[in-house]
Amino acid sequence: MKMTFRWYGLNDCISLQTIKQIPGMTGVVTAVYDTPVGSVWSRETIATLKAECDKNSLEMEVIESVPVHEDIKLGRGNRDEYIENYCENIRRLAEVGVKCICYNFMPVFDWLRTNLHTVAADGSNSLSYNHEEILALDPKKLSLPGWDESYTSDELNALLESYKDISREQLFDNLVYFLNKIIPVCEEVGINMAIHPDDPPWDVFGLPRIICSEADYEKLFAAVPSNCNGITFCTGSLGAGRNNDLIKMAYEYSKRGKIHFAHIRNIAYSGECDFREVAHLTEAGSLDIYGITKALCDGGFTGYVRPDHGRNIWGEDAKPGYGLFDRALGACYLNGLFEAIEKGANK
């Protein structure tokens, strides 16, 4: 296991030096943020990020994400052009030693929450999701926290309209088409693709979601069997789906070499489809983080881990989910779990 930390590049208010000071941190998970989705990333920008990481003795082996253009998801006529750009990004990232790319195939919204600052009894705050509130929203007049700036409302409406005729099957076929083109490049240059599960793992606003459950994963692995076609095991996203047996999945998929990257965080259920994000500890929420970590170890998991979303604590007012303090605590807790489980198993 390699412990990593998400870093939003040179504009991140959390410096690489700060990240390096978190015990056990081997590298960062980052991306190029100043280039429109679908275009080729400049070698200079990639090299600058890599040089900064080198300077701070942090590896840059995981990229999250190389976003997938909506035209690829929609299967539009011009998708091959965007896929070729994607392949070029894979090659350029491999040149600087990147080993794993996290991406998702969620239409329009790559995560959804209804509140970014839900206050807990202890005064900390975190992201939360309330399904009733989502159902009450008119997607045509959408104003969701974290998304307000992403599209103009005309663009958003046009995009939602384009997805009207896309079924889950079609979206899945478009994913397979994309993978069949990029996986040979990954095999050639030694990069693993790690698809992030849908967050939350169910259809929203009539938009299809296709990476939500064990059945979806089996379909994905069967369609494109290469081991470069793997997953980002995100406990918080998958765990929002009450039917997902995370311990079973963590063991099964790590044993099969499919988990290239793990996002570990806890959530507390507050309704059938409702949850709020909590501290990483098992006792803080509804997911058995110890059990999941043990299942990863038992399955022989050797991939990258990062503490996923943290709360805002100690007066920090950070990018929602991505403050320093609670994620650093999460990393230390997870490092402790991994050490105890691995040493216990070797006794």
Ligand SMILES: [Mn+2]
């Ligand atoms: Mn995640």
